[in-house]
Amino acid sequence: MATVASSERGAPVRRRAGVHRRARAGGTGALPMGVVTVWLSVIVLLPLAALTAKSLGDGTGSFWHAVSSRAAVDALAFTLVVSLIAAAINAVTGTLVAWVLVRDDFRGKGVVNALIDLPFALPTIVAGLTLIALYGQDSPVGIDVTYTRTAVLLALLFVTLPFVVRSVQPVLIELDREMEEASTSLGATPGQTFRRIVLPNLRPAILSGAALSFARAVGEFGSVVLISGNVPFRTEVSSVYIFKLQESSDSPVAAAAVSVVLLAVSLTVLVGIRVLERRGGDRGHA
Amino acid sequence: MREQSRTTRLGLRVLALGYLALLLGIPVGLVLYRTFEHGAGAVWSSVTTPAAIHAFQLTLEIAAIAVPLNTVLGVLTALVLVRGRVRGKPVLEAIVDLPFAISPVVVGLSLVLVYGRTGWLGPWLTDHGIQIIFSLPGMVIATVFVSLPFVAREVTPVLREIGDEQEQAAATLGASSWQAFWRITLPAIRWGVAYGVVLTVARCIGEFGAVSVVSGKVAGESETLTLLVEKRFGNFDLAGAYAASALLALIALATLLLMTRLNPRKEGRP
Amino acid sequence: MITVESVDKHYEDFHALRGVDLEIASGSLTALLGPSGSGKSTLLRVIAGLEVPSSGRVILDGEDVTNLAPQQRGIGFVFQHYAAFEHMSVRDNVAFGLKIRRRPKAEVKEKVDELLRVVGLDGYQQRYPSQLSGGQRQRMALARALAIEPAVLLLDEPFGALDAKVRAELRTWLRRLHDEVHVTTVLVTHDQEEALDVADTIAVMDAGQIAQAGRPRDLYDAPASEFVMSFLGPVARLGGGLVRPHDLDLSLEHREGATEAQVQRVVHLGFEVRVELLPADAPAGAEPVVAQITRAEAETLELQAGDIVWVRAPLGQVPGVVAA
Numbered sequence: 085m086a087t088v089a090s091s092e093r094g095a096p097v098r099r100r101a102g103v104h105r106r107a108r109a110g111g112t113g114a115l116p117m118g119v120v121t122v123w124l125s126v127i128v129l130l131p132l133a134a135l136t137a138k139s140l141g142d143g144t145g146s147f148w149h150a151v152s153s154r155a156a157v158d159a160l161a162f163t164l165v166v167s168l169i170a171a172a173i174n175a176v177t178g179t180l181v182a183w184v185l186v187r188d189d190f191r192g193k194g195v196v197n198a199l200i201d202l203p204f205a206l207p208t209i210v211a212g213l214t215l216i217a218l219y220g221q222d223s224p225v226g227i228d229v230t231y232t233r234t235a236v237l238l239a240l241l242f243v244t245l246p247f248v249v250r251s252v253q254p255v256l257i258e259l260d261r262e263m264e265e266a267s268t269s270l271g272a273t274p275g276q277t278f279r280r281i282v283l284p285n286l287r288p289a290i291l292s293g294a295a296l297s298f299a300r301a302v303g304e305f306g307s308v309v310l311i312s313g314n315v316p317f318r319t320e321v322s323s324v325y326i327f328k329l330q331e332s333s334d335s336p337v338a339a340a341a342v343s344v345v346l347l348a349v350s351l352t353v354l355v356g357i358r359v360l361e362r363r364g365g366d367r368g369h370a
Numbered sequence: 371m372r373e374q375s376r377t378t379r380l381g382l383r384v385l386a387l388g389y390l391a392l393l394l395g396i397p398v399g400l401v402l403y404r405t406f407e408h409g410a411g412a413v414w415s416s417v418t419t420p421a422a423i424h425a426f427q428l429t430l431e432i433a434a435i436a437v438p439l440n441t442v443l444g445v446l447t448a449l450v451l452v453r454g455r456v457r458g459k460p461v462l463e464a465i466v467d468l469p470f471a472i473s474p475v476v477v478g479l480s481l482v483l484v485y486g487r488t489g490w491l492g493p494w495l496t497d498h499g500i501q502i503i504f505s506l507p508g509m510v511i512a513t514v515f516v517s518l519p520f521v522a523r524e525v526t527p528v529l530r531e532i533g534d535e536q537e538q539a540a541a542t543l544g545a546s547s548w549q550a551f552w553r554i555t556l557p558a559i560r561w562g563v564a565y566g567v568v569l570t571v572a573r574c575i576g577e578f579g580a581v582s583v584v585s586g587k588v589a590g591e592s593e594t595l596t597l598l599v600e601k602r603f604g605n606f607d608l609a610g611a612y613a614a615s616a617l618l619a620l621i622a623l624a625t626l627l628l629m630t631r632l633n634p635r636k637e638g639r640p
Numbered sequence: 641m642i643t644v645e646s647v648d649k650h651y652e653d654f655h656a657l658r659g660v661d662l663e664i665a666s667g668s669l670t671a672l673l674g675p676s677g678s679g680k681s682t683l684l685r686v687i688a689g690l691e692v693p694s695s696g697r698v699i700l701d702g703e704d705v706t707n708l709a710p711q712q713r714g715i716g717f718v719f720q721h722y723a724a725f726e727h728m729s730v731r732d733n734v735a736f737g738l739k740i741r742r743r744p745k746a747e748v749k750e751k752v753d754e755l756l757r758v759v760g761l762d763g764y765q766q767r768y769p770s771q772l773s774g775g776q777r778q779r780m781a782l783a784r785a786l787a788i789e790p791a792v793l794l795l796d797e798p799f800g801a802l803d804a805k806v807r808a809e810l811r812t813w814l815r816r817l818h819d820e821v822h823v824t825t826v827l828v829t830h831d832q833e834e835a836l837d838v839a840d841t842i843a844v845m846d847a848g849q850i851a852q853a854g855r856p857r858d859l860y861d862a863p864a865s866e867f868v869m870s871f872l873g874p875v876a877r878l879g880g881g882l883v884r885p886h887d888l889d890l891s892l893e894h895r896e897g898a899t900e901a902q903v904q905r906v907v908h909l910g911f912e913v914r915v916e917l918l919p920a921d922a923p924a925g926a927e928p929v930v931a932q933i934t935r936a937e938a939e940t941l942e943l944q945a946g947d948i949v950w951v952r953a954p955l956g957q958v959p960g961v962v963a964a
Binding site: 532533535536538539540541542543544545546549553554557558 | 688689690709710711713715716717719721723724725726727736737740741781784785787788794
Binding site for chain 2: 114116117119120121123124127128129130131132134135137138177180181183184185187188190196197198199200201202203204205206207208209210213214215217218219222224238241242245274299300302303304305306309310322323324326327330336339340343346347350351353354355358
């Protein structure tokens with residue numbers, strides 16, 4: 085029987101009530117909002133406001149002077165470049181690891197999968213020490229990278245290892261295998277199928293994971309501080325530079341100024357990730 | 371073709387596992403080996419020196435304050451973010467994420483600029499005889515800051531996923547919002563909360579950079595486990611550093627075990 | 641008795657209810673019927689107290705409840721997606737409202753067992769919602785809503801998430817349940833067949849207003865607007881008016897008031913035959929008019945594609961609504 089309503093009967097109406105109807109029951113009122121706002125303001129915003137104020141406290145001239153000193157520029161440039169390299173390597177190795185964990189099958193896969201999160205659970209200072217054990221002066225294999233730029237890269241790769249793996253893994257699990265089968269049936273080689281079918285579907289997840297590891301790497305301190313030797317103009321990253329500045333001065337305008345720059349970089353990346361995720365989300369719903 | 375894809379798969383497996391072994395497995399294994407190569411007795415005496423015991427206690431003490439605070443307020447934040455009927459939620463969400471994007475050193479420095487001797491509140495605090503920086507409160511605040519997002523981040527998607535119909539149903543059945551929260555919402559999000567708490571604990575115990583700036587690092591007073599590791603390493607007490615690291619690594623492994631148990635993204639849990 | 645008095649509901653950018661007035665008799669089973677976005681669910685939620693109206697009043701059994709929270713209204717509400725408490729057993733789900741009211745344990749157990757018998761879930765006490773089918777979950781949700789002996793039972797598209805067969809079974813079952821329990825029931829649906837089948841009163845909603853309310857037959861036979869007519873069943877447009885396809889009268893000769901049309905297609909659907917016609921005066925590209933006739937009629941007329949017939953609404957019956 086033809087009916088006017090038939091066209092909408094099959095329409096997905098799930099969660100409609102929750103999305104654009106705000107109910108009296110189950111909502112939270114003004115009080116929790118107030119508590120949360122005060123909490124975040126005191127813990128997060130107040131210190132950052134103090135930081136920004138201090139950085140500009142002696143005028144924009146000294147701000148500029150502080151961030152354009154050769155040591156500051158060198159540290160920042162090195163931090164950004166090494167973080168970028170770490171993110172790029174992660175994009176490749178993270179995807180590879182995620183692929184092997186999802187599509188391959190071998191004994192002990194569960195353990196390997198669990199170990200991926202170890203860098204998140206392990207204190208960063210321990211991570212640094214761990215790398216020194218294998219790649220330091222007492223290295224049993226005779227490789228000593230301490231006090232080199234490679235050491236910094238190694239430390240960053242260690243602490244950011246989970247990001248790309250954990251963002252690609254769920255996408256790969258959800259990925260429709262029939263797409264790949266269709267591609268194969270149309271004559272594509274495995275390599276072509278990966279490049280043309282799998283990779284485009286993974287790209288947003290890889291990008292977002294790599295961006296997260298970049299953001300993390302830019303601010304990393306604990307894992308780098310022991311292994312890098314903190315050689316100025318060579319292996320000193322911005323966070324170590326800031327640490328030294330604030331330790332050696334009573335009015336750390338310079339430290340605050342460099343911090344603000346570092347903060348701006350991280351914030352830009354964070355906002356970028358949000359935009360990226362939102363776009364990915366929109367496409368997913370289309 | 372079959373043969374070829376088999377070879378490819380094996381190749382990829384060797385590559386991936388090799389990378390993980392070189393970066394993760396072998397170094398961590400080596401640290402544990404180095405720690406215990408001179409016998410458990412040496413390790414034991416190294417982690418039971420007064421300074422080590424105090425560092426361990428202080429680390430737990432900080433976590434014992436920071437974790438409950440971040441748990442309660444994290445759940446509340448998630449509730450506001452998902453269920454709140456207020457403007458400005460995107461801004462709030464961004465602020466919650468901020469601590470993830472800030473270098474721990476910058477966190478420490480910022481706190482010094484608020485609570486330190488020359489900081490915004492410094493004069494007032496000095497007048498009232500309150501010391502925050504270079505003492506326990508400062509270390510707690512630093513730890514709270516860096517571990518702030520975890521619970522809220524883990525609970526938010528779970529709350530979104532369960533929707534608010536169950537809470538509405540509870541309301542129509544006569545439950546007050548308080549009853550609905552305790553009987554319906556909290557049980558529904560408990561795994562998300564637990565997962566967030568585990569992450570928070572791990573971060574609190576492992577925090578180094580921010581605490582390092584605000585602690586003052588006085589042995590037996592304001593030295594946490596991670597600071598002890600750094601100090602021993604700096605004093606060329608490598609065995610001692612390894613021993614303290616092993617203790618932290620064991621906590622990390624326990625955390626990892628709990629994480630795999632609790633991961634809310636895993637299917638098929640009751 | 642439920643009285644809704646000039647209720648308005650605004651959302652930020654959406655006017656969901658526009659001055660709705662409605663009376664729902666005690667003990668009746670009323671369907672709020674309308675397309676999605678017509679405001680029917682919003683109206684139900686306003687009655688429940690899950691939404692606060694922007695203006696207007698809601699009166700339950702003589703008491704103004706407009707400013708009462710849902711907890712205080714003594715209503716039972718059943719959600720489209722069940723809103724089952726996933727972490728509780730079936731027994732605890734149904735017992736929830738009674739436990740909130742601190743009823744004695746023995747009474748709770750007795751009541752829960754009785755209700756589970758009524759909804760046909762006896763023996764499922766220890767199961768969890770995830771172990772139930774959609775239909776079973778919804779029956780559990782009904783038992784849960786009925787446990788607190790509500791003055792009013794409100795159902796928001798209760799069968800919307802179920803497949804067609806279960807949906808038909810459940811609505812027959814709901815009708816029987818209502819005959820037993822006699823609680824004033826309001827059911828929101830967008831399915832006119834469901835409304836006609838189950839309700840003794842239907843309120844058709846359109847764009848935030850009540851388009852027409854009354855007994856199903858009256859609405860079907862005397863719709864107040866084109867919208868109501870077309871929403872309640874299939875319609876054909878003939879000479880500017882709307883007619884039910886089964887009311888159309890076909891003949892091979894010209895008759896008073898009939899329109900000439902060419903047969904496009906004849907479809908045999910078992911007991912009925914559907915004839916698609918193109919009126920001679922129809923503009924190019926117009927949709928065909930569909931007439932529904934019996935097999936016997938079709939055999940008498942021996943219609944084939946290309947034939948010319950004369951079509952009209954039956955004598956003495958004006959087409960339901962004349963186009964504005």
